[in-house]
Amino acid sequence: MKTRVRNWRSAAGIGALVLAVACAPADAPISPPPASAEARFAYLTYSGSDLIFDLPLSGGQARNPILAGYYPDPSIVKVDEDYYLVNSSFTHYPGIPVFHSRDLINWTQIGNVIDRPDMLDFSGLTVSRGVFAPTIEFHDGLFYVINTCVDCGGNFIVTATDPAGPWSDPLWLPHVGGIDPSLFFDEDGKLYILNNDAPEGEPLYQGHRAVWIREVDPESFAQVSEPVVAVNGGVDLSQKPVWIEGPHLYKVDGKYLLSAAEGGTGPQHSQVILTAESPLGPFTPHPDNPVLTQRDLPEDRPEPITSVGHADFTQDSDGNWWAVFLGTRPYQGNEYNTGRETFLMPVTWENGIPRITAPGDVIPHVIDRPALPAQPGAPLPLTGNFTYTDAFDEEALPLHWLTVRIPSEDGYRLENGELVLEKRAEGVGNPGHPSFLGRRQQHMNAEAYTEVLFVPGDSDDEAGIAAFQNDAAYYTLGLSLDEDGAPVVRLRKRASVDTDPDGEIITEVPALAAPGEPLKLKIAAHGPEVDFYQASPEGVWQPVALGEDGTILSTEKAGGFVGTLLGVYAQSDPD
Structure with a gap:
């Protein structure tokens, strides 16, 4: 905490008032200072002081969330020993904060992707439009952020050699509709874009969406293959799943894993996994979905973490997997003023898929730290x-x-x-x-x-x-x-x-x-x-x-x- 002794009475308004008092005749009225x-x-x-942040920590533990407050829709990428994370920011400016860490616990904001007034235009938009869920990737020395400007241009890509910026002007993707685009660089050099959009034909119910995927040119991002539906509705269309979104594609042991959020951003939020032998599918839902949710827990549990989903995975240098995802901390019911926050959990592998929570698991407010060299805390505290x-x-x-x-x-x-x-x-x-x-x-x-x-x-x-x-x-x-x-x-x-x-x-x-x-x-x-x-x-x-x-x-x-x-x-x- 910085402290400064201030002499406010040297300010123009005070100076004018003091001068008026000193120079005025004893019986003259004192003129008020001029309007500012x-x-x-x-x-x-x-x-800030929350009870959950008073829980004691041992040397090998850390607090959840790792980014407290309005930091939703996290996406993460590892480059050598460094981790970089971005979040949604909607019509707030500067937009899309960029964070750096070496231990996955202590994060420092190093920049904002949208930091020049001519990059995007939010004129006339309500606060929750603008830039939705971004995805950050790194390939051949270049950082990529792909994102949607909702009601202000559609999907776009920006690039940078330094994640702190500057980032390029947006390259618009008119052939990619919907929201929540992400990039997947395959081992053979091919590049794919995934996104959420309307399903083929007419939606069958409110919230019926689809995840689409297509191959694009790695240089121009022009469409190479026709888009195909990777997920129609969700893991089980007969159950009328809603709002399949935030897709990410990974390749693990020769198999393609598609991870996406399902159930909307409220208490029914979850994360699901589908698998395929090809990046264009067909994708098969895993029978043990969801791999992350808290919707199966009692609503009256103490100090709940709710609405979890929209996960992205990363792997540390020892081969351990981790997930960042959004969640909320209501003070009553489903009411919270802090927005959706960024949480971290270890990932286990069961039957060939990554799992963050099993049925009945409670996401803890205190987690075991990754076995990574701890770095000093950031100048600006972000949790606790x-x-x-x-x-x-x-x-x-x-x-x-x-x-x-x-x-x-x-x-x-x-x-x-x-x-x-x-x-x-x-x-x-x-x-x-x-x-x-x-x-x-x-x-x-x-x-x-x-x-x-x-x-x-x-x-x-x-x-x-x-x-x-x-x-x-x-x-x-x-x-x-x-x-x-x-x-x-x-x-x-x-x-x-x-x-x-x-x-x-x-x-x-x-x-x-x-x-x-x-x-x-x-x-x-x-x-x-x-x-x-x-x-x-x-x-x-x-x-x-x-x-x-x-x-x-x-x-x-x-x-x-x-x-x-x-x-x-x-x-x-x-x-």
Whole structure:
């Protein structure tokens, strides 16, 4: 945790106020400081404390998930002694985070695949569209990420010699439809693309999908063979399986293994295996499917890990197999605000197929570490309980910070150890590009707080801290003015697309700071409830509102595929 002694009263707004007081006649009125065009944030401190992360560890153990918070749809590749992992990011920008590890436990974000505004266009998209499940591969010195931009171009491939970037501009694949494409480089040099798409003919039921496969040219990616259906519906079409997706193809001991998710991304999620003698099939479902699920366990089990699936496999240098996959940690029912997280489990082989869980197996919160040389923990903690402060004293915003959709211009800067955010007319509930930056909520019990210097010009100006799931599911806690021009802290809430994009004002209380003075604001999440506080820089936290409904930020209620971001915002007229 970084600490800095700040002299906020050297800031322009404070300086103007001090000068006005010093120079004004004794009986002259004191002019208020001029309104701010920008909000200045001194830091953002995030703290998380979940009971499962208090479980003791021995020297040979590690925590699950390995990436806590909104890191869904993991894909992994091993290159020499290094492992690289990518996740979905939908319309958050920068997109598709890239992680590196040498022990499969400690991960460091080294880049983002989508990190230039001209790579993709998310304009007008809701938060859970954009880039879905990516696949990362490595072949002949080149890294590949294949992905779908949903409602923004379709399937594409980008490449890089360094996974930290830069990545190439997208090469679009108009002959590959649907979502969740993946690549398979065979030993004979041939390249295949798999993807989820509609089945042949008319779907037989809601959720009836298929996995398709075709050979493509390794250089141009042009189609070489006609696509064929590798999986129709799922492992047993008579049972009406739904949402077969996220396919990956492997070759093990001369046999081709197709692994795919089945059952949707909720509690019925699972992973299934099919086998073939040829990369184009025909593929035969293994009789012992699924090889990963938690849907067969009691719903009332303590501290559950649910909705597991969308796995990808890798092998360590000793020949041991491992799987990364997504899962969720609900605080009640199927409600969680942290999104879908990345878990790790060892893989065993039974009857020629990889198995992650057997029927009745519970995915543990503590696992045995891989027998790999342990590496130091990452600068940014990604699992366990921790407190971390972004002090905004680097040259660039840290890689784990996100905004919504791809901006035409940044609208922020780092200056003198502060994050300076311009106020925009687009509010947090606006489907454009609001002036909002945030980081993932990684714990069901989490706090985020900041110190803001902002002088509102009128009651439409706000700047502060936000808990944002999507445009229609958020809380903002901001410094503003009331109709009489007095400084207030205003709490807004939006819980539905059918409500005002500006949000409902829950409460408005006098600010504990005079105009031109800094103010501290805090959001504290406790599973299904959220508390909101304010304080002067030297004062103690005072409640603004307690016990507000946190379930509006859950995937179950807010919908979509993302998790909550905690961050800062600045806006002028929300209309």
